Amino acid sequence: MSKNIVLIGFMGTGKSTVGKELADKLGMKFVDSDEVIKEDSDKTIEEIFAEDGEDYFRNLETKVISDLSQRDNLVISTGGGVVLKENNIKLLNQNGIVILLTATPEVILMRVKNTDRPLLQVEKPLEKIKELLAEREEFYNIAKYQVDTSSLEVDEVIKKIEEIII
Ligand code: S3P
Numbered sequence: 001m002s003k004n005i006v007l008i009g010f011m012g013t014g015k016s017t018v019g020k021e022l023a024d025k026l027g028m029k030f031v032d033s034d035e036v037i038k039e040d041s042d043k044t045i046e047e048i049f050a051e052d053g054e055d056y057f058r059n060l061e062t063k064v065i066s067d068l069s070q071r072d073n074l075v076i077s078t079g080g081g082v083v084l085k086e087n088n089i090k091l092l093n094q095n096g097i098v099i100l101l102t103a104t105p106e107v108i109l110m111r112v113k114n115t116d117r118p119l120l121q122v123e124k125p126l127e128k129i130k131e132l133l134a135e136r137e138e139f140y141n142i143a144k145y146q147v148d149t150s151s152l153e154v155d156e157v158i159k160k161i162e163e164i165i166i
Pocket of ligand 1: 011015034045079081082117118
């Protein structure tokens with residue numbers, strides 16, 4: 001049995017891209033919690049936010065995290081807001097190595113600007129990114145390990161993660 005590798009961090013920090021490649025490289029299964037939520041509810045994340053609201057989404061997310069944290073040998077990519085519920089992190093920590101991916105607000109904006117992230121559909125997305133990062137900073141910083149992905153290629157991020165987990 002091997003522990004899960006759990007990637008947390010803001011939108012656009014590379015959790016899914018890195019997670020997929022890392023899982024391939026390590027021969028582990030990759031799971032993206034947003035994808036599980038989409039499959040389970042048969043809706044896109046945007047539809048869930050628009051039709052059911054953020055609180056409803058957060059409850060679905062908590063349920064998925066609780067299920068995933070019972071399993072092992074997974075690389076788990078989480079949604080950027082997973083840290084908002086303390087219990088999510090507690091559960092993920094129990095059977096996983098939690099690694100925070102970070103990036104500067106400008107890099108985040110560049111990576112997410114042509115996507116439909118519901119929380120960033122505002123007039124000034126850079127301001128919103130900075131505001132959310134400031135609000136969430138204390139929660140993200142509970143991770144023992146961090147990798148700043150701002151100026152790294154995917155394989156360089158993977159190398160850093162491998163150094164952490166060996
Ligand atoms: C969110 C991040 C998104 C998704 C949802 C909410 C957030 O996931 O869960 O739009 O609150 O930061 P990604 O971090 O994978 O974009």
